[in-house]
Amino acid sequence: MPDLLDDLDRRGLIHDSTDRASLGARMAEGPITLYYGCDPTAPSLHIGNLIGLLLLGRFQDAGHRPIALAGGATGMVGDPSGRSEERNLLDDAALTANVAVIKEQMGRIVDLDAPGAALVDNRDWTGRLTLLEFLRDVGKHVTVNQMLARESVKARLESEHGISFTEFSYMLLQANDYLWLHDHHACDLQIGGSDQWGNILAGIDLVRRVRSDTVHGLCWPLLTAADGTKLGKTTGARVWLDARLTSPYAFFQHWMRTDDADLRRFLAQFTRLPMEEVEAAVAAHEEAPQRRLGQRALAEHVTTLVHGVAEANAAGEAAGVLFGGDPRQASAAALAVVAQEVPGTSLEAGEALSGGVELAPVLVRAGLAASLSDARRQLQHQGIAVNGAKAAPDRQLGPDDLLHGRWVLLRKGKRDWAVVDAGRSRAAHDSVGPPS
RNA sequence: GGGUCGGUGCCCGAGUGGCCAAAGGGAACUGGCUGUAAACCAGUCGGCAUUGCCUACGGAGGUUCAAAUCCUUCCCGGCCCA
Numbered sequence: 375m376p377d378l379l380d381d382l383d384r385r386g387l388i389h390d391s392t393d394r395a396s397l398g399a400r401m402a403e404g405p406i407t408l409y410y411g412c413d414p415t416a417p418s419l420h421i422g423n424l425i426g427l428l429l430l431g432r433f434q435d436a437g438h439r440p441i442a443l444a445g446g447a448t449g450m451v452g453d454p455s456g457r458s459e460e461r462n463l464l465d466d467a468a469l470t471a472n473v474a475v476i477k478e479q480m481g482r483i484v485d486l487d488a489p490g491a492a493l494v495d496n497r498d499w500t501g502r503l504t505l506l507e508f509l510r511d512v513g514k515h516v517t518v519n520q521m522l523a524r525e526s527v528k529a530r531l532e533s534e535h536g537i538s539f540t541e542f543s544y545m546l547l548q549a550n551d552y553l554w555l556h557d558h559h560a561c562d563l564q565i566g567g568s569d570q571w572g573n574i575l576a577g578i579d580l581v582r583r584v585r586s587d588t589v590h591g592l593c594w595p596l597l598t599a600a601d602g603t604k605l606g607k608t609t610g611a612r613v614w615l616d617a618r619l620t621s622p623y624a625f626f627q628h629w630m631r632t633d634d635a636d637l638r639r640f641l642a643q644f645t646r647l648p649m650e651e652v653e654a655a656v657a658a659h660e661e662a663p664q665r666r667l668g669q670r671a672l673a674e675h676v677t678t679l680v681h682g683v684a685e686a687n688a689a690g691e692a693a694g695v696l697f698g699g700d701p702r703q704a705s706a707a708a709l710a711v712v713a714q715e716v717p718g719t720s721l722e723a724g725e726a727l728s729g730g731v732e733l734a735p736v737l738v739r740a741g742l743a744a745s746l747s748d749a750r751r752q753l754q755h756q757g758i759a760v761n762g763a764k765a766a767p768d769r770q771l772g773p774d775d776l777l778h779g780r781w782v783l784l785r786k787g788k789r790d791w792a793v794v795d796a797g798r799s800r801a802a803h804d805s806v807g808p809p810s
Numbered sequence: 811g812g813g814u815c816g817g818u819g820c821c822c823g824a825g826u827g828g829c830c831a832a833a834g835g836g837a838a839c840u841g842g843c844u845g846u847a848a849a850c851c852a853g854u855c856g857g858c859a860u861u862g863c864c865u866a867c868g869g870a871g872g873u874u875c876a877a878a879u880c881c882u883u884c885c886c887g888g889c890c891c892a
Contacts, residue, residue, distance in 0.1 A: 634845095637847095664845035693846080744839095751839085751855085755854070
């Protein structure tokens with residue numbers, strides 16, 4: 375087994391760390407307890423959180439003890455890091471629901487039932503902390519001068535939006551988490567994205583001041599895709615771990631579309647493949663980039679990790695049908711798989727194929743267009759294909775369009791597919807419309 | 811609390827009575843070229859309707875034939891003063 379820190383280095387996962395040598399020495403002594411926290415600001419984690427969870431897993435594999443923290447308390451306050459504006463606060467019910475989802479998702483990626491591992495919610499200890507205790511036990515150890523020096527605070531002070539006292543206090547809550555975990559779980563390492571570095575340092579300082587103990591921090595570079603956009607977004611929207619928000623098929627496709635330039639890094643950071651295999655996969659890919667072997671390997675690994683083997687296979691199979699060749703040649707069984715994976719709709723009452731069905735409203739229902747205007751625009755621009763063949767702007771759906779007597783495949787642009795299912799009632803089938 | 815400046819479409823940002831659904835940039839979408847990639851070129855980018863209507867420029871009122879643009883008031887923020 376190679377040295378863990380060296381391995382992380384090769385994967386490009388170490389952006390910054392507290393004294394590397396002493397951290398290495400501490401890890402060599404025996405199992406270290408480390409934590410990674412996610413705030414429940416949305417109803418699901420997204421692929422950006424995957425790095426941290428996987429990292430917990432990497433440490434676990436190396437014999438260390440991971441703690442996943444759901445920020446039930448910090449989520450109420452809102453982290454100003456990387457934010458140009460004040461956050462909107464979530465109400466209690468939404469927060470509680472989000473925490474439940476996040477906990478489940480964390481457990482899916484990391485084995486939190488293993489001995490030494492833990493899943494915690496910082497609301498459990500922060501919720502009962504009184505204001506006076508907080509001011510005396512935490513606030514007293516931190517100078518406002520230091521807090522003002524933090525980049526995230528500075529940026530907000532200079533912006534016209536300002537920063538509320540609530541968000542300004544955020545770093546103290548997170549620092550207190552570290553202290554609490556250090557006290558109760560002997561946690562000596564906190565990991566996070568580089569945007570968390572300031573918060574992590576605040577915790578390390580607090581532990582040193584209050585307990586005179588040296589604890590560690592490690593952060594990975596905040597990911598951006600090769601084109602400079604923030605990671606975790608496809609077509610402007612986040613890629614969620616929740617299958618209801620991002621279907622396994624869409625999830626799979628997100629990775630299939632990875633830029634060649636990002637392949638090595640993503641394989642290294644989003645999969646548990648040994649680095650030798652990552653290098654081999656990249657080398658194989660570069661032999662014949664047009665075969666997209668690297669993207670496929672990446673998509674299969676990550677989708678399996680998040681949604682399981684069965685879903686990953688189904689998504690891959692559906693992609694094979696859609697991108698393989700002429701969908702009119704596909705078997706009924708293959709189309710059934712596609713219909714499961716791709717967004718879909720069915721015919722409305724009153725829409726009879728024999729009479730010809732207007733395409734635009736169907737595109738909207740299937741989620742391929744945002745509005746009728748948008749749908750018409752796409753048709754006008756030759757952006758829509760029916761069963762793989764470009765559709766004229768006045769194209770209507772008729773009985774001859776049914777594949778295997780049941781399905782019509784619609785495509786927008788090169789890669790967005792949807793299926794019209796004439797064999798099912800609409801109510802049971804609609805599956806469009808995740809939040810943004 | 812006082813003064814002052816500001817709140818524009820997904821984001822940034824012009825516009826300061828009609829020619830404004832609102833310049834420009836970014837993002838996004840489609841087409842072309844490709845490898846379900848990148849880069850590049852072209853088009854699109856509030857909604858409904860096939861050249862007309864509706865909804866929009868922080869909220870609510872008002873002035874006017876006509877307001878994102880003027881007035882009143884409320885909410886939110888920056889800066890200065892207390």
